[in-house]
Amino acid sequence: MKVAGGGIRFRIMTTALVDPRAETRTGSRTPTPRDYVMCPPEHFAVEYVINPWMDPDRPVDVELALRQWEELKRTYERLGHSVSVVPAQPGLPDMVFAANSGTVIGGRVLGSRFRAEQRAAEAEHFRRWFAGNGYREIVMPSRINEAEGDFAWTGGLLLAGTGFRTDPEAHAEAQEALGVPVVSLRLVDARFYHLDTALFVLSQGEHPQIAYYPEAFSTGSRRVLERLFPDAVVADAADAECLGLNGVSDGRHVVLPLEATGLAAKLRDRGYEPIHVDVSELRKSGGGPKCCTMELHG
Structure with missing residues (x-):
């Protein structure tokens, strides 16, 4: 297991000495306002196959996809979060999955470089959006890097997935561009082709908490997650297989696919x-709430 960057030894020691369960299971969860970036599915379609969820022979209802996307956006706004919208572009049916087009931490932007040529042009549209919205520290990667699809920020560590899309070398590139320690995790089940299909961050801070599906990861990566996050919420196969781990949390409210009922029950038990x-329509292309949502981390 590769661990890039400094500070990891301190994190492991801190986790071992302090049991966060004493606070989180008895205290109240506090949401924090978030800044999100989304792109409407105006040109949504399943025209090619780049993951096991996609089937071009299965009909797609673009109007339904738009309604589902609008409801997701309204949900964030009702919770007090801001949502910026990047205009959709013809010929890019997967541009709705904004999480794959940038990683933003502390004002620094690491753009994306897609593995599938069908999505390659998305990266430049998002780069232009960042440049036009005041971001000056923008790095476009030299290695394959599908952004928040494979990067999850805990507030102290950047968890980084590899195995199907993002190159392992992109993890070191992310550390240099963003200036944060990176922990590499290997995915081993093609259904969970991005990290954000198998893991998401529930709460950030000194003792962050995650939810994840262990079977999506290599043996060594599971051990790393167990050491770093002993109080993680562990999902089962039923919730993973409806992309229930493709969730979005503000520290209290957790936006999940409708079908992720078992995971929802576990989250309620933890105070979320x-x-x-x-x-359901967006899932035909292998996407869920997080895929549609890029977060601008302060």
């Missing part, structure tokens, strides 16, 4: 408030 949304 699950909020279900229907993303």
Whole structure:
């Protein structure tokens, strides 16, 4: 298991000495306002196959996809979060999955470089959006890097997935561009082709908490996650297989696919408030709430 960057030894020691369960299971969860970037599915379609969820022979209802996306956006706004919208572009049916087009931490932007040529042009549209919205520290990667699809920020560590899309070398590139320590994790099940299909961050801070599906990861990566996050919420196969781990949390409210009922029950037990949304049409392309949502981390 590769661990890039400094500070990891301190994190492991801190986790071992302090049990976060004493606070989180008895205290109240506090949401924090978030800044999100989204792109409407105006040109959504399943025209090619780049993951096991996609089937071009299965009909797609673009109007339904738009309604589901609008409801997801309204959900964020009702929770007090801001949502910026990047215009959709013809010929880019997967541009709705904004999480794959940038990683932003502390004002620094690391753009994306897609493995599939069908999505390659998305990266430049998002780069232009960042440049036009005041971002000056923008790095476009030299290695394959599918952004928040494979990067999850805990507030102290950047968890980085590889195995199907993002190159392992992109993890070191992310550390240099963003100036944060990176922990590499290997995915081994093609259904969970991005990290954000198998893991998401529930709460950030000194003792961050995650939810994840262990079977999506290599043996060594599971051990790393167990050491770093002993109080993680562990999902089962049923919730993973409806992309229930493709969730979005503000520290209290957790936006999940409608079908992720078992995971929702576990989250309630930990003091979180699950909020279900229907993303069934977008799931035909292998996407869920997080795929549609890039977060601008301060």
